[in-house]
Amino acid sequence: KKSMPLFGKKVMVTAGPTYEVIDPVRFIGNHSSGKMGFAIADELVKLGADVTLVAGPTSLQADKTLKRINVVSALDMFNACTSIFSETDITVMCAAVADYRPKTVANQKIKKQDGDFILELEKTTDILASLGKSKKSNQILVGFALETNDEENYAKGKLEKKNLDLVVLNSLNDKGAGFKSDTNKITIFNKALEKTAFELKSKAEVAKDICEAILKITK
Ligand code: C5P
Numbered sequence: 303k304k305s306m307p308l309f310g311k312k313v314m315v316t317a318g319p320t321y322e323v324i325d326p327v328r329f330i331g332n333h334s335s336g337k338m339g340f341a342i343a344d345e346l347v348k349l350g351a352d353v354t355l356v357a358g359p360t361s362l363q364a365d366k367t368l369k370r371i372n373v374v375s376a377l378d379m380f381n382a383c384t385s386i387f388s389e390t391d392i393t394v395m396c397a398a399v400a401d402y403r404p405k406t407v408a409n410q411k412i413k414k415q416d417g418d419f420i421l422e423l424e425k426t427t428d429i430l431a432s433l434g435k436s437k438k439s440n441q442i443l444v445g446f447a448l449e450t451n452d453e454e455n456y457a458k459g460k461l462e463k464k465n466l467d468l469v470v471l472n473s474l475n476d477k478g479a480g481f482k483s484d485t486n487k488i489t490i491f492n493k494a495l496e497k498t499a500f501e502l503k504s505k506a507e508v509a510k511d512i513c514e515a516i517l518k519i520t521k
Pocket residue numbers: 316376395396397398399400401426427428429430431444445446447448460
C-alpha cells in the first residue's frame with residue numbers, strides 16, 4: 303500500500319499542444335511536446351492512481367495501462383475535460399492550450415493573394431479556470447505557468463485567479479527547461495503561496511517532485 307499511495311484515486315492529466323484549424327491544410331499550434339504531462343501521467347500510474355490522459359497532437363506513447371483520450375483543438379480538450387472533471391480526485395493541467403482560434407474555418411485551402419492576409423481570431427475558453435470554478439473542496443487542481451518575465455508574480459496570480467491548489471512554474475529563461483527538452487526546472491507554489499524551488503532535472507524526476515507535492519495535499 304505504501305508504494306501505491308494513490309490507489310483508488312481518479313486522476314486526470316492534460317498534455318501536449320492543441321491545433322486550431324485554419325483550413326484543410328493549415329493550423330495554429332505551439333511548441334509543446336507533451337513530454338512533461340506524459341511523464342506526470344506515467345508517474346501517477348506508478349503511484350497507483352486511475353489515470354485518464356487527455357492528450358493533444360503528439361507522437362509520444364504513455365503507459366499502456368492508463369486511459370488516453372486524444373484531442374486536437376482547445377474545444378475538443380475542453381469537452382473531454384469537462385465531461386470527466388466532476389469524477390476526478392486530482393487534476394493536473396499540463397497542456398499548452400491555444401488562447402485563440404480562427405473565428406471561421408475555411409472549407410477549402412485559402413489561396414495565396416497579393417498583399418497581406420488578415421486572420422481573425424477569437425478567444426478559446428480557459429479550461430483550467432473553468433474547472434477551477436466548479437471545483438469541490440475534496441478535489442485537487444494543479445496548473446502550470448510558463449512565463450518569460452515577472453514569472454513568480456504571474457504564477458501566484460494564476461493560482462488565485464484559477465482557484466488552484468498548486469501551480470508549477472517553469473521559466474523559458476532557464477536553460478534546459480521548457481518545450482522540447484528532456485529536462486525541466488520548476489518552482490511550485492502552494493495555496494499558502496509557499497515556494498519550493500527545484501534543480502534542473504529530467505522530466506521523469508520533475509514528475510516525481512510534482513507528484514510528491516500533490517501527495518502532501520491529498521485528502
Ligand atoms: O494563463 P495560462 O494559459 O498561462 O495558464 C496556463 C495553465 O492554464 C496551464 O495549466 C494550462 O494547461 C491551462 N490552460 C487551460 N486552458 C486554456 C489555457 C490554459 O487549461 N485555454
